[in-house]
Amino acid sequence: MNLKKSRISLLKSFEQQFGPGPRPRAALAPGRVNLIGEHTDYNGGLVLPMAIDRHTAVVFRPSEEPYLCVYAADLKERAAFDLTKIERIKLPTQSWENYLLGTAWALKEKGVGLVGGDLLITSDLPAGAGLSSSAALEVAVGLALLALAGEKMDAQTLALCCQRAEHEFAGVRCGIMDQTVVARAKAGHALLLDCRSLEVTHVPIKLKGLSFAVFDTGVRHKLASSAYNTRRAECEHAAKVLGVKSLRETNLDAQLKALGKLSAAEERRVRHITTENARVVQFASALKRGDANELGYLLKASHTSLMLDYEVSCSELDDLVYELVSPCCGKDPCPGARMTGGGFGGSVVALLKTNNFSACRGAVAELAKGGCMLLSPGEGAKVVAL
Ligand code: GLA
Numbered sequence: 001m002n003l004k005k006s007r008i009s010l011l012k013s014f015e016q017q018f019g020p021g022p023r024p025r026a027a028l029a030p031g032r033v034n035l036i037g038e039h040t041d042y043n044g045g046l047v048l049p050m051a052i053d054r055h056t057a058v059v060f061r062p063s064e065e066p067y068l069c070v071y072a073a074d075l076k077e078r079a080a081f082d083l084t085k086i087e088r089i090k091l092p093t094q095s096w097e098n099y100l101l102g103t104a105w106a107l108k109e110k111g112v113g114l115v116g117g118d119l120l121i122t123s124d125l126p127a128g129a130g131l132s133s134s135a136a137l138e139v140a141v142g143l144a145l146l147a148l149a150g151e152k153m154d155a156q157t158l159a160l161c162c163q164r165a166e167h168e169f170a171g172v173r174c175g176i177m178d179q180t181v182v183a184r185a186k187a188g189h190a191l192l193l194d195c196r197s198l199e200v201t202h203v204p205i206k207l208k209g210l211s212f213a214v215f216d217t218g219v220r221h222k223l224a225s226s227a228y229n230t231r232r233a234e235c236e237h238a239a240k241v242l243g244v245k246s247l248r249e250t251n252l253d254a255q256l257k258a259l260g261k262l263s264a265a266e267e268r269r270v271r272h273i274t275t276e277n278a279r280v281v282q283f284a285s286a287l288k289r290g291d292a293n294e295l296g297y298l299l300k301a302s303h304t305s306l307m308l309d310y311e312v313s314c315s316e317l318d319d320l321v322y323e324l325v326s327p328c329c330g331k332d333p334c335p336g337a338r339m340t341g342g343g344f345g346g347s348v349v350a351l352l353k354t355n356n357f358s359a360c361r362g363a364v365a366e367l368a369k370g371g372c373m374l375l376s377p378g379e380g381a382k383v384v385a386l
């Protein structure tokens with residue numbers, strides 16, 4: 001989101017909704033694209049996402065009452081929440097209200113003294129495209145609520161609260177990748193996260209004449225969140241059979257000992273996790289060297305593994321990857337591409353020559369029904385003056 005451009009219109013819409021008063025501030029949280037390390041986060045593994053230049057903004061101002069009065073500008077919906085009555089709800093759904101309530105609840109559980117405020121939410125992140133619009137909403141809401149309360153929290157603790165909101169209120173047992181990169185990314189860098197120790201290494205992205213881009217299939221699978229939870233359960237069961245805490249810890253000896261005890265599908269899940277973790281290390285290393293061929297090779301290998309071993313791709317994602325890496329319609333093939341995010345629809349991330357982007361866009365227009373964008377690695381969430 002270009003704040004310079006949207007500042008005035010944000011202030012205007014805020015005043016229209018909540019009337020004149022002290023100047024509000026805004027919490028701005030980016031979306032993310034995961035470059036590599038898919039479905040490894042909830043297996044204690046490694047991931048390498050980067051923040052992108054699309055955001056969710058929560059414009060906020062304190063109020064006297066113990067209520068959050070919220071206007072979801074893109075949906076033109078209003079809601080009010082009584083802060084004295086925020087409790088865990090029984091039927092989790094993925095509505096915007098639940099992400100907001102879940103985050104408020106998780107902060108309260110952490111001891112934050114929530115206070116009332118007026119909030120306007122708007123975003124230029126497409127929902128369901130695999131770009132973490134939900135984590136951006138949670139982190140932006142979290143930062144706004146902390147600022148209203150006049151409290152500080154380190155970025156990783158905030159990310160953990162937001163993950164808890166997603167588990168308890170949205171019903172998705174997601175890992176910690178999305179909330180962490182949204183909260184902790186550094187401009188110009190990808191974020192190498194060890195999901196077991198939560199240790200972060202910022203890896204500079206310096207690729208001469210090359211960029212990452214996302215191409216959105218436009219496919220949104222209704223069953224994506226239940227399939228996601230099923231994959232997670234399969235991995236947890238496999239880890240138990242292999243006698244390890246998480247699949248991060250498994251190795252050939254553990255697998256030899258458990259010979260014949262895993263189903264064929266579970267063996268494929270284990271193979272994806274172990275090979276994908278290795279690819280993350282190799283990708284970070286290739287990024288440092290600026291080695292486009294190796295990066296491309298690893299992207300393609302990751303996609304194949306997600307398609308065949310982890311079984312979270314779909315024909316629309318496969319077709320898009322195939323077209324992008326093939327020499328078609330007079331364009332150079334991209335060095336590599338793969339599905340990104342949870343899968344079952346959503347987007348493909350590709351490495352391409354920057355000045356080849358328009359040709360690629362044209363060549364895959366039929367397949368990238370949800371649109372596409374060239375990416376530059378952005379910074380993590382922050383509160384700004386308007
Ligand atoms: C979703 C989840 C993440 C991660 C990815 C798959 O984006 O929110 O925690 O598991 O899927 O890598």
